[in-house]
Amino acid sequence: MTLILRQEAPRTLLPPPRGFALWQLGFRPFYLLAAMLAAASILVWIGQLYGVFGFGYLPGPIWHAHEMLFGFALAVIVGFLFTAGRNWAGRPTPTGRWLAALAALWILGRCIALTPFGWAGAIASPAFALAAAASLAVPFWASRNRRNYFFIGLLAALGLLDLAIHLALLGAIELPPWLGVRLALDVVLFIMAVMAGRVIPMFTNNGVPGAGAVRQPALDRLALGSVLALTAFDLAFRSDVAIAAVALVAAALHAARWLLWRPWRTARNPLVWILHVAYAWIPLHLALRGLAALGWVADSAATHALTVGAVGGLVMGMMTRTSLGHTARPLRADRYDIACYAAVSIAALVRVFVPIAAPSQSPTAIVGSALLWSFAFALFAVRYWPVLTRPRLDGLPG
Numbered sequence: 548m549t550l551i552l553r554q555e556a557p558r559t560l561l562p563p564p565r566g567f568a569l570w571q572l573g574f575r576p577f578y579l580l581a582a583m584l585a586a587a588s589i590l591v592w593i594g595q596l597y598g599v600f601g602f603g604y605l606p607g608p609i610w611h612a613h614e615m616l617f618g619f620a621l622a623v624i625v626g627f628l629f630t631a632g633r634n635w636a637g638r639p640t641p642t643g644r645w646l647a648a649l650a651a652l653w654i655l656g657r658c659i660a661l662t663p664f665g666w667a668g669a670i671a672s673p674a675f676a677l678a679a680a681a682s683l684a685v686p687f688w689a690s691r692n693r694r695n696y697f698f699i700g701l702l703a704a705l706g707l708l709d710l711a712i713h714l715a716l717l718g719a720i721e722l723p724p725w726l727g728v729r730l731a732l733d734v735v736l737f738i739m740a741v742m743a744g745r746v747i748p749m750f751t752n753n754g755v756p757g758a759g760a761v762r763q764p765a766l767d768r769l770a771l772g773s774v775l776a777l778t779a780f781d782l783a784f785r786s787d788v789a790i791a792a793v794a795l796v797a798a799a800l801h802a803a804r805w806l807l808w809r810p811w812r813t814a815r816n817p818l819v820w821i822l823h824v825a826y827a828w829i830p831l832h833l834a835l836r837g838l839a840a841l842g843w844v845a846d847s848a849a850t851h852a853l854t855v856g857a858v859g860g861l862v863m864g865m866m867t868r869t870s871l872g873h874t875a876r877p878l879r880a881d882r883y884d885i886a887c888y889a890a891v892s893i894a895a896l897v898r899v900f901v902p903i904a905a906p907s908q909s910p911t912a913i914v915g916s917a918l919l920w921s922f923a924f925a926l927f928a929v930r931y932w933p934v935l936t937r938p939r940l941d942g943l944p945g
Contacts, residue, residue: 568938570643572945573629574873575935576650578866581622582931584657585859585924588614589917596913604665605716612728615854617672617709618657620735623862625649625679627742628698630873633945635695638686649678669713676706704734726781733778736853739861740771740801740829747822748808750868754819754878760808770804773797777836791840798833805830817880818868821888825860828852828895835899848899855920856895863891863923870931875941883930890923 569575592611594600605613629640641649656672680702687695712727714720744767751760777793810823835849867884871877880888894916901912939945 566938567936569936570646571938572633572642572873573640573646574626574866574869576646577622577626577629577653578870579928579932579935580650580653581619581626581862582866582924582928584614584622585619586921586928588618589921593914593917603661604663604668605660609712609716609724609728610660613672613709613712614657614660615858616728616731616735617676617705618653618660620858620862621676621679621705622653623866624735624738625676625702627865627869628679628683628702630869632683632686632695632698636686636690636692638690640686641682645682649675649682652678665713665717669710669717672713673706673710676702676709680706698738701734701738705731708734729781730778732850732853733774733781735858736829736832737771737774737778739857740774742865743822743826743829743861744771744804746865747826750822751808751813751819754816755813758809758812763804763807766800766804766807770797770800773800773833777833787840787842791837794833794837794840798830798837801826801833802830817885817888818864818878821860821864821867821880821892824888824892825857825864828856828860831899832857844903848903851898851916852895855891855898855916859891859895859920859923860888863887863927866927866931870934873939873945874934874937875939875943876934883926887923887927887930890919890926894919894923 569579588611592607595607595610601607603610629646633640652671652675656668656675659668659671662668680699683702684699686692687699708727708731711720711722712724712731715722715724715727744762748760748762751758773793773796777790777797780790780793805823805826808823808826810820810827813820813823832849832852835844835852836846838844839846839849867880867887868878871879897912897919898916901915902909
């Protein structure tokens, strides 16, 4: 609740404070870096996909998946946790030089991925997630914030999965690299489901008077448990039929959870409806995973329902809202924000459903979706550069 109160600070009538504030709190650098990577890397991937160029020690599809997971998604998760974690623990999270050093480590991992130096990448890229986990552990441990200890473990798990993918590609361990990608997707899905369950009902009730969004703890536990069960089945190489059954049950649980949040009452508040639209892609992803396990649809449809629809939409919605709230600006989406929401949402629809409905149009769908995605995150980076690099309007730190 503290996080929400801080986000809704009143707008000041004084001139905006001057100065450079990029290193004052975790969301500032990592939201900008994530948006810039999202906009640029998808265009690089399209170039690789169509043979325009190729580079680096990571094979093309692995590079694309790796950078979207351990570059883009992880940066947003770390930025959010460093920001919310300060309020949860009542203790400082990385700022200043330490925050800048973590950002530099993240950038180093992205740069090395474009080189042939695989062993250097195996050190630098996983090191970011592990360093972020350690940095979050300090305030959580000092405050005995046991409720959120699991976030430390999830960040560490992403670091270890990143390391496993590198070692598999380097031939140091016998492991299918795509298994590491699949498990990392499951971890990111779990993190999103936890965060969404905490904030979407509150944001809905705060932003839409009378919305009546509710949480049902038993259903929440079942929905989150179903994601953990799916992760366990993926790790254990269970049969496709078993994975399909777990995924379809999980889809039903998450759909029921989403309906309790009253998404149909949010149409007039873009800052809220984008979160509901994005979360709807989670049960859709799980349903498509079940169908893909049975061989009825391509696995890429399920993967991109999660990555473009759920991750892209939730990231865009949370980045705009928390950037406004934590810089003491009004919680109101402008036309640029709405354009970002629309572009990401349409990108997901095109990437997932066009190849299902018209497989021959898949190449066109991939390029069209990529361009929409790149536009959305480039627009965010340009629009929010002055917001994220300048001090809060109320003069408070953060």
